[in-house]
Amino acid sequence: MIHQLKLFRIFLIAFVISLIVVAIKYTLHAFNLEPIEQSSLHNSVSSGVFFVVGFILSATISDYKESEKIPSEFSSNVENMFEDAVSVHELYPDFDIDGFREQLRTILGSFSSDVRNKSHATRKHIHALNPYFNQMETAKVPANFIVKLKTQQSALLRNVFRVNYIQRIKFIPSATILARSIVLLLIAMLTLTNIDPFYGGLVIVGLITFILTYMLILIQVISTPFHAEGRTRDDVSLFLTTDVKRYLGTRSSSEK
DSSP, X not given: OHHHHHHTHHHXXXXXXXXXXXXXXXXXXXXXXXXXXXXXXXXXXXXXXXXXXXXXXXXXXXXXXXXXXXXXXXXXXXXXHXXXXXXXXXXXXXXXXXXXXXXXXXXXXXXXXXXXXTOOHHHHHHHTTHHHHHHHHHTTOOHHXXXXXXXXXXXXXXXXHHHHHHHHOOSOHHHHHHHHHHHXXXXXXXXXXXXXXXXXXXXXXXXXXXXXXXXXXXXXXXXXXXXXXXXOTTSXXXXXXXXXXXXXXXXXXXXX
């Protein structure tokens, strides 16, 4: 039941707000408190508001879709680094493959925690791979193997920095304020407008309020793709990082 409520959370909030607006408009109509007469300008204003809100939503979704790709890229890079390290260990046994594997598992665990809590431990854990690269150099591992692993390490850092940026930076905050303001003004204007026929107009006002409110809440939610675990059902999933961490835990240094 709780999971279903989380799934329909935005719907329920928007629905309740639209019911409140409908009730307010009905009350104003009953007391003849609708001073604004309906005109063709109402259509223009409504279209403009939908355009602005739709534009902000589409721009926010682009960052959200990019965030969806990052866990898979991050997880695949970690797994590839481990498989390459296993190949190195087979030829150069002095390399500490067990320590390298545990460091990669630490990176996966801290990444999942960091993106949820907006912390920054993953950067330190990624840099902690450097001593293992020094081990490879000491063990006379060819430079091209080490360069490849360092390139993958840099890719992990880019993923971390990109997630941190998306999590903290909102898309043009002034535009979001504009969207909220014009939605509020539009709803207020429709509420104070004398619409004829009344009951048909009442339904339309409720629908417009529901759609715009839903869009504004959705913008707020997806502008932060990773929330605290369990807070929302619209988060980007991190199951791949968990799967790769579990996979690395099942591998042994003797396994080929």
